[in-house]
Amino acid sequence: MTAAPIIDIQDISIGFTGLSGSTLPVLRNIDLSVRPGESVGLVGESGSGKSTLALAAMGYLKRGLRVLNGSSHFNGDDMFSQSRKSLEHIRGGKLGLVPQNSGQSLTPTLRIGAQLTEALRLHSKLDQAQYRARVLELLGQVRLPDPEAIYARFPHELSGGQQQRVAIAMALAGEPDALLLDEPTTGLDVTTQAHILELLRDLAAETGMAMVYVSHDLGAIARVCDRVVVMYAGEVVLESTAKQVLTAPTHPYARGLLASIPKLSDPHLPTALDGRPPAPGKAGAGCAFVDRCGIASGLCRSSRPPLAAGPGGAMSRCHHAEQANQLPMTSTGADPERSDPNAPAALALDKVSISYAKQGLIEKLLGKEDTRPVTVDGISVAMKRGETLGLVGESGSGKSTILKSIAGLLPPAGGEITFGDGGHLPQEVERRSNDHLRRIQLIFQNPDDSMNPRHTIAEILEQPLKLYFGLKGQALHDRSAELLERVRLGAHYMTRLPSQLSGGEKQRVAVARAFAAEPELVLCDEVTSALDVSVQAAVLDLLNELKQEQGTTYVFVSHDLAVVRALSDRVAVLYQGRLCEIGPSEDVYALPSHPYTEVLLGAVLEPDPDYAPKLTADDVIELAPPAQGCPFQRRCPRKLGAICDTDSPPWQQQPNGHAVRCHISLEELNRLQVDEARSDETPKETLSA
Amino acid sequence: MSTTAVPQNTALSRFTGVLGDVISRPSGALGLGLVAAHLIMALISPYLSPYDYKEMNAAMMLAGPDASHWLGTDHLGRDVFSRTIQGGREAILVTGIATPVAVFWGGMVGIFFGLIGGRVDEVLMRFVDAFLSLPWILKMLVLIVTFGTGIEVLIPTLAFFYGIPVIRIARAATHDVVARDFVSAARARGHKRLTIMRRELLPNVLDTLMVEGAMRWSWMLLAFSSLSFLGFGVSPPAPDWGLMISDARGYMSFAPWGVLGPVIALSSLIIGINLTADALAKALGIDRAQKAPV
Numbered sequence: 013m014t015a016a017p018i019i020d021i022q023d024i025s026i027g028f029t030g031l032s033g034s035t036l037p038v039l040r041n042i043d044l045s046v047r048p049g050e051s052v053g054l055v056g057e058s059g060s061g062k063s064t065l066a067l068a069a070m071g072y073l074k075r076g077l078r079v080l081n082g083s084s085h086f087n088g089d090d091m092f093s094q095s096r097k098s099l100e101h102i103r104g105g106k107l108g109l110v111p112q113n114s115g116q117s118l119t120p121t122l123r124i125g126a127q128l129t130e131a132l133r134l135h136s137k138l139d140q141a142q143y144r145a146r147v148l149e150l151l152g153q154v155r156l157p158d159p160e161a162i163y164a165r166f167p168h169e170l171s172g173g174q175q176q177r178v179a180i181a182m183a184l185a186g187e188p189d190a191l192l193l194d195e196p197t198t199g200l201d202v203t204t205q206a207h208i209l210e211l212l213r214d215l216a217a218e219t220g221m222a223m224v225y226v227s228h229d230l231g232a233i234a235r236v237c238d239r240v241v242v243m244y245a246g247e248v249v250l251e252s253t254a255k256q257v258l259t260a261p262t263h264p265y266a267r268g269l270l271a272s273i274p275k276l277s278d279p280h281l282p283t284a285l286d287g288r289p290p291a292p293g294k295a296g297a298g299c300a301f302v303d304r305c306g307i308a309s310g311l312c313r314s315s316r317p318p319l320a321a322g323p324g325g326a327m328s329r330c331h332h333a334e335q336a337n338q339l340p341m342t343s344t345g346a347d348p349e350r351s352d353p354n355a356p357a358a359l360a361l362d363k364v365s366i367s368y369a370k371q372g373l374i375e376k377l378l379g380k381e382d383t384r385p386v387t388v389d390g391i392s393v394a395m396k397r398g399e400t401l402g403l404v405g406e407s408g409s410g411k412s413t414i415l416k417s418i419a420g421l422l423p424p425a426g427g428e429i430t431f432g433d434g435g436h437l438p439q440e441v442e443r444r445s446n447d448h449l450r451r452i453q454l455i456f457q458n459p460d461d462s463m464n465p466r467h468t469i470a471e472i473l474e475q476p477l478k479l480y481f482g483l484k485g486q487a488l489h490d491r492s493a494e495l496l497e498r499v500r501l502g503a504h505y506m507t508r509l510p511s512q513l514s515g516g517e518k519q520r521v522a523v524a525r526a527f528a529a530e531p532e533l534v535l536c537d538e539v540t541s542a543l544d545v546s547v548q549a550a551v552l553d554l555l556n557e558l559k560q561e562q563g564t565t566y567v568f569v570s571h572d573l574a575v576v577r578a579l580s581d582r583v584a585v586l587y588q589g590r591l592c593e594i595g596p597s598e599d600v601y602a603l604p605s606h607p608y609t610e611v612l613l614g615a616v617l618e619p620d621p622d623y624a625p626k627l628t629a630d631d632v633i634e635l636a637p638p639a640q641g642c643p644f645q646r647r648c649p650r651k652l653g654a655i656c657d658t659d660s661p662p663w664q665q666q667p668n669g670h671a672v673r674c675h676i677s678l679e680e681l682n683r684l685q686v687d688e689a690r691s692d693e694t695p696k697e698t699l700s701a
Numbered sequence: 702m703s704t705t706a707v708p709q710n711t712a713l714s715r716f717t718g719v720l721g722d723v724i725s726r727p728s729g730a731l732g733l734g735l736v737a738a739h740l741i742m743a744l745i746s747p748y749l750s751p752y753d754y755k756e757m758n759a760a761m762m763l764a765g766p767d768a769s770h771w772l773g774t775d776h777l778g779r780d781v782f783s784r785t786i787q788g789g790r791e792a793i794l795v796t797g798i799a800t801p802v803a804v805f806w807g808g809m810v811g812i813f814f815g816l817i818g819g820r821v822d823e824v825l826m827r828f829v830d831a832f833l834s835l836p837w838i839l840k841m842l843v844l845i846v847t848f849g850t851g852i853e854v855l856i857p858t859l860a861f862f863y864g865i866p867v868i869r870i871a872r873a874a875t876h877d878v879v880a881r882d883f884v885s886a887a888r889a890r891g892h893k894r895l896t897i898m899r900r901e902l903l904p905n906v907l908d909t910l911m912v913e914g915a916m917r918w919s920w921m922l923l924a925f926s927s928l929s930f931l932g933f934g935v936s937p938p939a940p941d942w943g944l945m946i947s948d949a950r951g952y953m954s955f956a957p958w959g960v961l962g963p964v965i966a967l968s969s970l971i972i973g974i975n976l977t978a979d980a981l982a983k984a985l986g987i988d989r990a991q992k993a994p995v
Contacts, residue, residue: 419889441888449891462882466904468710475900476890509710529890 016088017045018190018222019069024082026064026073027292036293037080038064039246048189051216051223053237053254055230055269057544058515059289061246066192066226070103087189105135108183112195115175118167124151124178125163128185135186150181155211172407173204177211184215190222197232201406201571206615206625209235228544230273231617234258235625242266245289245300248319252326254621262322262333264305267341272549274574276601276616280347281578283340284553285546288514299331307335351399351581356433358565359418359533360394364427366410366417366589385636386425388413388589395582397532400559400566402580402597404573404612410589411569412457415535418567419454420444432532450480453526457538459518463510469496469521470506476528495524499554516547520554527558536568540575552579573616577601582669585609587644588637595670604681606672607650642675650676650684722984729980735973739789739966746787752780754787755938763956773958775949784940785962789970791935792942795852796921799859803921804914807864811871812902815879816894822872829868837862837924845933855934859924863917867910874909878902908985915978919971926967942967 021044027037039061046052054062064074068084071091084091086107094102103109111117119127128147132138138146144163151159154177167175176196183191196212197205213236216223227233233240233254240257242250242265250263261267268285275282287304290296298313299305305312311331322333330336366388388410395401403411416422418429420441431437431448438444453476456462463472473492477483483491493503499520510518519539526534536555540548556579558564570576576583577597584594585606593606600609614626628649637643641657648656652675661675672678723729742749752770758778766773772781814822832840841858848854878884879902887897928934929943937944942963949959 416885421885421889441891444891446891449889452889454886454889456882456886458882462886464883464901464904467900475887475892479890479892507710512710525886 015047015049017047018087019044019046019224020085021045021065021069022083022085024065024068024084025080026061026068026077027080028076028078030293034293035080036291037246038077038292039068041082042246042248044069044241044248046190046222046224048222049216049220050239051225051237053225053227053233053240054243055227055233055240056243057228057269057289057546059245060243062226062243063194065243066194066224069192069224070107070109071099072103101135104131104183105186106189108186108188108191110176110179110183110191110193110196112198114179115167115172117179118175120167122166123163124165124167124170127167128178128182131182131185146185150184151178153184153215154178154181156181171204172200173208176200176204176208180208180211180215184219188221190224192224192226194226195228196225198227198229202573202612202617203406203615203627203629205232206235206617206627207630209617210625210627212236229617230258230270230545230619234619234621234623235617242269245295246292247300247329248327249301249329250326251319252324252328256324256326258619258621260324260337261341262324262326262328262336263330264307264332264336264339265301267336267339268304268306269546270341270619272546273619274549274552274572274578275342275618276574276577276613277618278342279577279598281552281556282545282549284550286550288516299329306339307332351396353396355397355399357430358395358397358399358432359567360430361391361414361418362428362430364391364414364417364424364429365389366413366422367425368413368422384425386589388417389637391427391591393584393591393594395565395567397565398559398563399582400568400580402576402583403567403569403586404571404576404583405586406571406612408588409586411571411586412537413589414586415454415537415567415569418533419452419535446480450476450529451532452535453529453531453533454535455519455522455526455537455539458542459515459522460510460542462522463518463525465510467509468506469508469510469513472510472521473506473525473528476525480529491528495528496521498527498558499524514547515543516550519543519547519551523551523554523558527562527564530562531564533565533567536566538570539568541570541572548575555579573601573612585612590637590643591673592644593670593672595666595672596668599666599668599670603685604672604678605685606644606674607648607676607681608644610685611647611649642673650681652676719981719984723977723980726980726983728976729984732973732976732978732980735969736977739793739970739973742786743790743793746790750780750783750787752783754779754784754940756780763952763959765956766958772962773956775945775959776952776956779938781945781959781962784945785942785966788940788942788945788963789966791852791939792922792925792929793970795855795859796918796925799856799863800914800918800921802856802860803862803864803917804867804910805864806860807867808871808903808906808910809898810864811868811873812875812898812906814868815872815875816898816902818876818879826869826872829865832865833869838927841924841928842933845928850933850936855925855928859921863921863924867913867917870913871906871910874906875902878905908987912978912982912985912987915974915981919974919978922967922971922974 021042024039024042025037026039027035030036042065044065054065056062064077067073069086071084071094079092086102089102125147128150129143132143132146147163148159151162156162156174156177170178197208200208209232212223215221225233225237237254240252240254241248242257242263244265250257250261250266257266261270271283272285273282285304290300298315299317302308302312309332317329317331319327319329322328365386367384367386369384391414393401403414405411413422417424420439423439429437437448470492473495474488477488477491492506496503496505501517501520513521540551543551552575555566559566568576568579580597582595583597583600585592585600585608587608592608593600601613611629614628617625629647638645641659642661645651645656655675661673663671663673664678665671674681723733756779758774761774761778763776764770764774770780770782772785775781814825840862844858845854884897884901887901925934926943929941930947935941935944945963946960953960
C-alpha cells in the first residue's frame with residue numbers, strides 16, 4: 013500500500029452558477045486517492061455528487077459545472093490542464109469508464125466486433141491484423157459465451173447483462189490502469205448483477221487494475237470494494253475499509269442508510285431516513301446532515317465538523333462519531349401489517365393467460381381457436397381482503413403484465429379474474445363500471461412518467477376525486493389537501509408541478525392519487541425501484557400505514573426480493589410468465605424452495621463484505637418459455653432429466669398454502685438445499701477460526 | 702426543508718414565462734416586433750394612407766418615388782405607398798382566421814388518430830399521405846374554380862388544406878405521449894377518451910402545435926399571395942401584395958418601385974413569423990430539425 017496513488021484528487025470543489033448568480037458548490041473540498049490494485053466504492057443518495065467526483069477523476073465536467081479549486085491527477089498528469097489530445101489519449105486508454113446504462117452507450121448500428129475494434133484502433137498499439145484476435149480475447153475475458161457469435165451481433169441482440177459485459181470489454185481494450193464504473197449493475201436483474209460483480213472481482217484480481225465504483229447499492233459495493241467513501245451533499249462524510257463502513261460505521265448518515273435497506277434476513281420494514289439532503293449552496297454553517305440526524309447538538313448547527321480519524325481508524329465527518337457508534341443500523345421499522353386469514357375474498361385469478369399479440373380479425377370472424385403465443389399462462393391466485401401478495405421474478409417474467417391485466421389495460425386471453433364478492437369483473441377497462449374502476453387502483457414504477465408533467469399536483473389529485481366522487485369547489489380543495497397531509501407533504505405542494513418535486517415526493521403524490529379513490533385493491537408496480545433506498549423505506553412505510561388504516565389489499569410487484577419480503581404476506585415467484593412457487597413469505601424465503609427461487613435468493617446481495625452470493629445458474633436471458641415441460645428446464649441447476657423437458661411439473665401443496673411446482677419432491681429439495689447450506693457454512697467457519 | 706416561495710404554476714404564469722423567453726432571444730424580439738408592426742399597420746393603415754388606394758391619376762402613371770409619392774405610383778397612377786401599407790389587410794385577416802382553424806381541426810384529428818392507433822390509424826393516415834402527395838396549388842384551384850373566389854371561400858379552403866399536414870404533426874407528437882404511463886393511468890382510472898385527449902394529451906402536444914401554427918401561418922400567407930398573384934384571390938382594385946406584384950411585374954424593368962413595396966412588406970412579415978416560430982420552438986424546447994418536413 014505504499015505505491016503512489018494512481019488517481020489523486022486533492023481538495024477539489026466543483027460548482028455551477030445558480031439562477032441568482034451565486035456560485036453553488038456540488039462538491040466541497042474532496043480528497044480522494046486510489047492506489048494501483050485498490051477497489052474504492054463511492055456511495056450516497058442521488059445528488060450526493062458521487063458521479064461528479066468520479067468524472068472529475070477523468071477530467072470531465074458535466075455541462076455548466078466548473079472547478080472552483082483543487083486538482084485532479086491521474087498517473088501524475090493534471091487532468092484539468094491537459095490538452096484535448098492527451099486527454100483523449102488517457103480517457104478510454106489508461107483510464108477506462110464503464111457507463112451506467114451501457115445498452116444506450118453502445119452504437120445501435122454497429123456490430124459488437126466493429127465497436128471493439130474501434131476502441132482498439134484508438135487505444136492500442138496492435139497491428140491491424142491482430143485486432144480480431146484481440147477482440148475475441150476481450151470478449152472471452154468478460155466471460156461472454158461464444159465470442160465469435162457475439163462479435164457479429166448488434167447491441168440490441170444482446171441482453172442487458174451481455175451489453176454490460178461488452179461495455180466492460182470495451183473499457184479493457186486500452187489495458188487500463190484504472191477503471192471507473194458508474195452504477196455498473198443498476199437496472200440489471202439480481203442474478204445478472206451478481207454475475208457481473210463476480211466478473212469484476214475476478215478482473216480486478218487478474219489484472220491488478222484500480223477500480224472506482226459509483227453506486228447507491230451498498231450490497232453491490234460490499235461485494236467488490238476494499239475501501240468505501242460515503243458521500244453526502246457534496247462532501248465525504250465517512251471513509252474507511254468496506255468492512256468497517258458496512259458493519260460498524262461511525263457516521264449517523266451511513267448508519268441510517270444501512271438501516272433503510274430492506275434485508276432478506278429481516279422481516280421488518282426498513283427504517284426510513286426522513287428528510288432530504290440540502291440543495292447545493294443551501295447547507296448552512298454547520299454539518300450538512302444536521303436536519304436528518306438523530307444525535308445532532310448545538311455544536312452541529314454552528315460548526316461544520318472536520319473529516320477526522322475516529323474510533324477504529326475510520327475518517328468520519330461527525331462531531332459525535334463515538335456516539336454515532338451506538339445508533340441502530342439494523343431496521344427498527346414497524347412490523348408489516350399482517351392480514352386476517354378469515355377476511356372475505358378480494359381478488360381471484362383463475363387460470364389467467366395473457367398475450368400481447370392480437371387475434372387476427374379473420375380468425376376471430378371464423379371462430380377459429382385462439383392460438384396466440386401467451387406471455388403469461390396458468391396464473392391462479394386467490395387473495396383475501398387486506399392481504400399483500402408479492403410478485404417477484406426477473407425482468408420479462410410477466411409481473412407487470414399481470415398487473416396490467418387486473419387493471420383492465422390488457423385483457424387476458426384466457427381464464428377469469430373475479431373481484432371482491434365474486435361479482436363479475438369485465439375484462440376491459442372500458443366496460444368496467446365506475447365503482448369497479450374506483451375500487452382498483454394502480455401505482456406505477458416511475459413517477460416521472462405516471463404524472464402528466466403539465467398538471468399541477470392539485471390537478472393530478474383532483475382527477476380521481478372529480479371522477480369518482482363528483483367533488484367540486486371547496487370540498488375538492490379540502491380533500492386534496494387532506495390527501496397531501498396524509499402522505500406527509502402538506503397543502504403548499506398543490507400549486508407545484510411534478511418537475512418541482514423530488515423522486516420520493518412524486519411517488520408520494522402517486523400514492524395519494526391512488527388512495528384518493530378510496531380503493532380496495534391497489535396494484536403496485538415496482539413502486540420503489542426508481543427511488544433512493546432511504547426514500548424507498550419511507551414509501552414502504554407509508555404503504556404499510558395506509559394498509560393498516562384502510563385494510564387495503566395490495567398486489568406488490570418488485571424485482572427486489574428483500575423489498576417484497578418486507579411488505580408481503582404471501583409471495584408468488586414467476587418465471588417466464590408461469591408460477592413456480594407461491595406461499596406465505598416466511599415459507600417461500602425459507603428452504604426448501606423451488607430451484608428458481610433458490611437461484612434468486614442466492615443472487616441477492618447483502619451489505620456485508622463477508623457475504624458471498626451463491627450463483628447456481630447462468631444469467632442467460634430466455635426470450636420465450638420452452639414449448640413443453642417445466643419453464644425453468646434450461647437454467648435449472650437441479651434438473652432431473654428428460655421428465656423436466658417433457659412433462660409440466662405438478663404443484664406440491666403443503667397444508668399452510670405453500671405450493672412448489674417442481675418434479676423434485678419437497679423432501680428431496682429440502683435435503684439437497686439444507687445440506688448444501690450447511691456444507692457452505694462449514695469451510696467459512698474454519699477459515700475465520 | 703427549505704421554505705422557498707410557493708411556485709405559481711398557472712396558465713398565465715406559463716404564458717408570460719414563455720413570452721419573456723421569446724422576447725429575450727434576439728430572433729424572437731426581432732420577429733415578434735415585425736409581426737406586431739404588421740398587425741398594428743393592418744389595423745390603422747386606412748387612417749394613415751396619404752392617398753386613397755383606388756384613386757387613379759392619369760397624369761402620374763409609373764412615376765418614381767418623390768416627396769409626394771414615397772414609393773412612386775403604379776401603371777394606373779395609384780400611390781404605391783398607400784396601397785402597400787393597406788395591402789396586407791385582407792391577407793392577414795384571411796390567414797389569421799384560417800390558421801387557428803387549420804391547427805385546431807388538424808390537431809384534434811391528429812391527436813385522435815394518435816390515441817386510437819392500430820389499424821384504423823394506419824389506414825386513415827394513408828389517405829392523408831395520398832392527399833398530401835398532390836400539389837397544393839392544383840387542389841386549391843379545383844376548389845376555387847368550383848366554388849368561386851372571395852373570403853368566404855378562401856378561409857375554409859385554406860383552413861382545410863393547411864389542417865391536413867397538421868394531422869401528421871399532431872399524430873406524431875401524440876404517439877410519443879400516448880406511450881407514457883400517465884396516459885395508462887388515466888385509462889385505468891376510467892376516463893373517457895375525450896377527457897384523455899383534452900386533459901392528458903392536448904397539454905403535452907400544445908407546444909408542438911403552437912410552433913406548427915406559426916409555421917403554417919407564414920406558408921398560408923405565401924399561398925394566399927400566390928393565389929392573388931394568379932388572380933384567384935383578392936379582386937381588383939382592392940390592394941393586395943400578391944395582386945400588386947402581379948400588376949407591377951410587367952413594368953419591373955423601368956419602374957421597379959411597384960414591386961419593391963409589396964415584396965418588402967410580404968417578406969418582412971414572413972421573416973418575422975419565422976423568426977418568432979424559431980424562438981418559440983427554442984423557448985418551448987422543441988427541436989424543429991427533428992420534425993419531418995411536410
